[in-house]
Amino acid sequence: MSRIKTAFLDLGHMDTLSGRDTFAHRIDPRAKLLTTLIFIITVISFGKYEISALIPFFIFPAVMISLGELPVYYLFRKILIVIPFAVMIGIFNPLIDREILMRLGPFSLSGGWISFCSIMIKFTLTAGSVLVLIACTGFNSVCMALEKMGAPRVFAVQLLFLYRYIFVLIDEASRMANARSLRSFDGKGKGIKVFGYLLGHLLLRTIDRAQRIHLAMLCRGFDGEIRVNRRLEAGIREVIFTIAWSAFFIAMRFYNIPLIAGKLITESIL
Amino acid sequence: MHMADALISPAVGGTVWAASAGLIAYCSKKVRDDVDDRIIPLMGVAGAFIFAAQMINFTIPGTGSSGHLGGAMILSVLLGPYAAFLTMASVLTVQALFFADGGLLALGCNIFNLGFFPCFIAYPFIYKKIAGEKPSQNRILIGTLAASILGLQMGAFGVVLETLFSGISELPFGTFVLMMQPIHLAIGIVEGMVTAAVISFVWKSRPELIQKTTSPAPSGNFSLKYVLTALLAAAVITGGILSWFASSHPDGLEWAVFHTTGSEELETPGHGVYSLLTKIQGKTAFLPDYNFKTSKNSDIKKPEPASIIDSGTSVSGLVGGALVLVLAAFIGFALKKRSGTRSHL
Amino acid sequence: MSHHIVEVKNLKFTYPDGTCALQDISFRITHGESVAVVGENGAGKSTLLLHLNGYLMSGNGIIRIGDYPLTKETLKEVRRTVGMVFQDPDDQLFMPTVYDDVAFGPLNLSLPPEEVDTRVDNALSTVGALHLKSRPPYRLSGGEKRSVSIATVLAMSPDILVMDEPTSNLDPRARRKLIELLKTFKHTKIIATHDLDMVMDLCERTIVIHKGQVMADGPTAEIFMNQELLAESHLEKPLRMQGCPVCGKT
Numbered sequence: 001m002s003r004i005k006t007a008f009l010d011l012g013h014m015d016t017l018s019g020r021d022t023f024a025h026r027i028d029p030r031a032k033l034l035t036t037l038i039f040i041i042t043v044i045s046f047g048k049y050e051i052s053a054l055i056p057f058f059i060f061p062a063v064m065i066s067l068g069e070l071p072v073y074y075l076f077r078k079i080l081i082v083i084p085f086a087v088m089i090g091i092f093n094p095l096i097d098r099e100i101l102m103r104l105g106p107f108s109l110s111g112g113w114i115s116f117c118s119i120m121i122k123f124t125l126t127a128g129s130v131l132v133l134i135a136c137t138g139f140n141s142v143c144m145a146l147e148k149m150g151a152p153r154v155f156a157v158q159l160l161f162l163y164r165y166i167f168v169l170i171d172e173a174s175r176m177a178n179a180r181s182l183r184s185f186d187g188k189g190k191g192i193k194v195f196g197y198l199l200g201h202l203l204l205r206t207i208d209r210a211q212r213i214h215l216a217m218l219c220r221g222f223d224g225e226i227r228v229n230r231r232l233e234a235g236i237r238e239v240i241f242t243i244a245w246s247a248f249f250i251a252m253r254f255y256n257i258p259l260i261a262g263k264l265i266t267e268s269i270l
Numbered sequence: 271m272h273m274a275d276a277l278i279s280p281a282v283g284g285t286v287w288a289a290s291a292g293l294i295a296y297c298s299k300k301v302r303d304d305v306d307d308r309i310i311p312l313m314g315v316a317g318a319f320i321f322a323a324q325m326i327n328f329t330i331p332g333t334g335s336s337g338h339l340g341g342a343m344i345l346s347v348l349l350g351p352y353a354a355f356l357t358m359a360s361v362l363t364v365q366a367l368f369f370a371d372g373g374l375l376a377l378g379c380n381i382f383n384l385g386f387f388p389c390f391i392a393y394p395f396i397y398k399k400i401a402g403e404k405p406s407q408n409r410i411l412i413g414t415l416a417a418s419i420l421g422l423q424m425g426a427f428g429v430v431l432e433t434l435f436s437g438i439s440e441l442p443f444g445t446f447v448l449m450m451q452p453i454h455l456a457i458g459i460v461e462g463m464v465t466a467a468v469i470s471f472v473w474k475s476r477p478e479l480i481q482k483t484t485s486p487a488p489s490g491n492f493s494l495k496y497v498l499t500a501l502l503a504a505a506v507i508t509g510g511i512l513s514w515f516a517s518s519h520p521d522g523l524e525w526a527v528f529h530t531t532g533s534e535e536l537e538t539p540g541h542g543v544y545s546l547l548t549k550i551q552g553k554t555a556f557l558p559d560y561n562f563k564t565s566k567n568s569d570i571k572k573p574e575p576a577s578i579i580d581s582g583t584s585v586s587g588l589v590g591g592a593l594v595l596v597l598a599a600f601i602g603f604a605l606k607k608r609s610g611t612r613s614h615l
Numbered sequence: 616m617s618h619h620i621v622e623v624k625n626l627k628f629t630y631p632d633g634t635c636a637l638q639d640i641s642f643r644i645t646h647g648e649s650v651a652v653v654g655e656n657g658a659g660k661s662t663l664l665l666h667l668n669g670y671l672m673s674g675n676g677i678i679r680i681g682d683y684p685l686t687k688e689t690l691k692e693v694r695r696t697v698g699m700v701f702q703d704p705d706d707q708l709f710m711p712t713v714y715d716d717v718a719f720g721p722l723n724l725s726l727p728p729e730e731v732d733t734r735v736d737n738a739l740s741t742v743g744a745l746h747l748k749s750r751p752p753y754r755l756s757g758g759e760k761r762s763v764s765i766a767t768v769l770a771m772s773p774d775i776l777v778m779d780e781p782t783s784n785l786d787p788r789a790r791r792k793l794i795e796l797l798k799t800f801k802h803t804k805i806i807a808t809h810d811l812d813m814v815m816d817l818c819e820r821t822i823v824i825h826k827g828q829v830m831a832d833g834p835t836a837e838i839f840m841n842q843e844l845l846a847e848s849h850l851e852k853p854l855r856m857q858g859c860p861v862c863g864k865t
Contacts, residue, residue: 082274097440126274170322214308228718
């Protein structure tokens with residue numbers, strides 16, 4: 001039950017973040033979406049033992065977070081919540097791949113641990129960039145961007161509708177779950193049977209709601225086509241944004257700056 | 271069991287995305303051509319319902335753990351496969367964007383695993399075969415249960431294959447299958463039972479809602495051959511494009527190239543982007559790809575001898591990495607300060 | 616101005632499950648009238664309203680909106696003429712932002728984008744909600760949602776406003792503001808409600824429905840004085856007309 005509330009507040013919080021007005025928020029959503037995609041593809045195109053070359057990629061989310069004035073800790077916690085699946089799959093690497101790939105004095109690291117770390121870094125980067133995208137763009141704008149970039153309108157509209165009614169239905173579901181838990185004792189009443197009735201009722205109510213929404217749409221001239229009057233404006237700023245970041249990502253893909261810098265330092269010390 | 275970006279290679283992610291995108295386009299067209307425009311708001315709220323329903327859980331008897339509703343089968347029964355697939359795709363998109371549950375690139379895989387298999391395989395070939403033309407309470411129950419379980423098994427197998435072909439995880443095929451399938455059998459049974467409970471509730475109170483999609487009306491009637499052909503075509507085309515684009519990273523791609531061309535010889539064409547990329551790589555001798563060459567197949571692992579990576583390189587990497595990390599944090603911090611003072615002015 | 620007339624003649628309706636919701640309803644509303652439709656829960660008010668914009672159509676009886684009899688052919692025109700405000704604003708506000716929602720109708724009328732913008736601005740400023748334009752509907756209070764719902768309908772510039780329980784779920788102040796707003800509208804208004812005090816403020820005429828039939832149709836003041844009629848239709852005098860709970864005076 002508290003989970004429902006948390007999820008609801010969470011959606012609401014992300015939504016609030018995306019409603020701010022900063023430089024990061026003002027950039028056309030298409031530019032941000034495209035840049036994030038290029039970012040993710042570049043990050044995951046690295047070999048599985050790569051660590052140092054991935055580090056410069058933290059610059060992109062860091063810049064967006066500060067430009068968008070987003071809460072770092074909050075986003076980081078959101079990543080931690082979903083990391084278990086990646087850990088579950090990745091943890092087998094150290095168990096299976098025991099070949100020593102790196103020695104640092106008395107410590108030796110097996111390839112498995114390196115690739116595990118690499119997975120974790122990639123996960124943080126990719127998941128983080130998606131959260132940053134949504135927090136400084138907003139879901140509706142991402143949907144509009146998708147539609148303008150060629151996604152079928154039916155799908156874009158479906159996303160918008162879904163997002164609109166998540167707020168209503170989560171509220172409804174949490175009221176039902178509350179009503180159930182207030183009247184169930186010693187775990188009785190929380191079994192599958194009651195659950196089936198509960199969801200069944202919610203589903204029927206949802207279908208009735210769909211009917212009323214359809215009626216409301218018909219009353220305002222709906223004819224099967226949803227029209228949205230929204231002009232997205234992409235100017236030179238967006239072009240520069242996309243190209244500059246993409247160039248940076250690709251450069252970082254081919255030149256391992258940390259390694260070069262590190263070499264310079266270690267060589268000058270030695 | 272949502273795939274994450276960090277576990278897939280661009281080639282696998284891109285190929286499966288193309289398949290999913292093709293399906294989305296195809297289903298969108300089908301839904302738009304449907305004369306009954308009531309489906310549009312219904313899909314929207316049904317998606318929100320799946321989302322809200324996942325937040326309510328129930329206690330699994332005897333275990334103390336809790337389960338929740340899986341979405342695709344209930345959507346298929348209510349909306350028919352096309353609308354159900356679109357709705358499932360939208361639910362997964364929201365999860366990917368807001369909860370970072372499966373990334374943007376892995377979203378294609380997740381839509382495919384959790385949408386395609388239940389909506390286009392399990393629903394028409396298992397549920398409808400069992401429920402039949404004149405469904406009864408028991409037929410619906412058994413059909414839902416069987417279709418949910420098998421749909422999830424196929425999805426889990428999809429996860430295994432996608433992970434394997436990406437070559438990021440070291441898990442051998444056999445172990446991975448033995449791990450994933452039983453776990454998802456358990457999940458599938460629970461989800462199937464819940465789905466069956468909800469559907470039978472709806473069947474009892476409003477049978478017309480379920481009959482509509484069960485009858486051989488246009489919404490439930492489609493040719494699998496067509497879907498599969500389109501899917502294959504999409505996969506081949508993107509496989510080809512991606513192999514050309516990403517050949518600087520051969521490990522994940524070999525599979526795609528191998529499958530699209532039928533031979534591994536095409537792997538290194540001496541012209542175009544690939545040769546350009548090799549030239550660039552040739553000039554930058556310390557490129558990580560060449561230091562850490564990964565094995566071709568995850569199940570027969572043979573890592574490069576460790577000797578090629580001298581500890582000097584690794585130390586440099588670590589020192590430099592730390593340096594850049596500090597730099598990244600500093601850039602972020604500096605920008606924040608600047609924008610902070612500006613907004614106060 | 617004959618096109619603002621609403622005429623219902625011998626309307627009968629039975630739901631597919633056999634529930635007889637309306638049996639022989641007839642009335643006629645002329646231009647500029649403000650009419651309340653009152654009656655107990657399940658009396659058939661909502662079913663009646665759903666007929667006025669052609670969502671439900673029964674073979675029995677005739678409905679005329681303006682110059683048109685309501686048929687499949689005139690449906691589009693009728694829906695433009697009759698603006699319907701629903702009981703639950705969450706059903707009516709289905710688009711991502713207030714702007715999109717108010718623009719939904721005008722866009723479906725295939726108006727040029729600039730005209731759509733003007734209409735949205737006008738409708739929103741009429742209900743005093745222009746500042747909410749870029750907000751998503753789930754970030755509005757109950758009263759704001761109601762105002763925006765009304766704006767979505769106003770943007771279609773309807774001649775007739777049909778409202779289902781406009782004051783439900785509103786706090787006293789939002790309710791008062793809404794009543795003041797509705798007073799300023801020159802449209803023909805048909806309001807189904809249990810809020811009889813609002814009826815006294817807004818509607819000079821009241822139609823009482825009981826078990827799918829018209830029990831009474833006349834001036835509001837007369838109907839609310841008829842104790843017997845009210846009791847039979849499961850209604851009560853508006854609070855304002857009842858005795859003061861402290862001193863007992865009326």
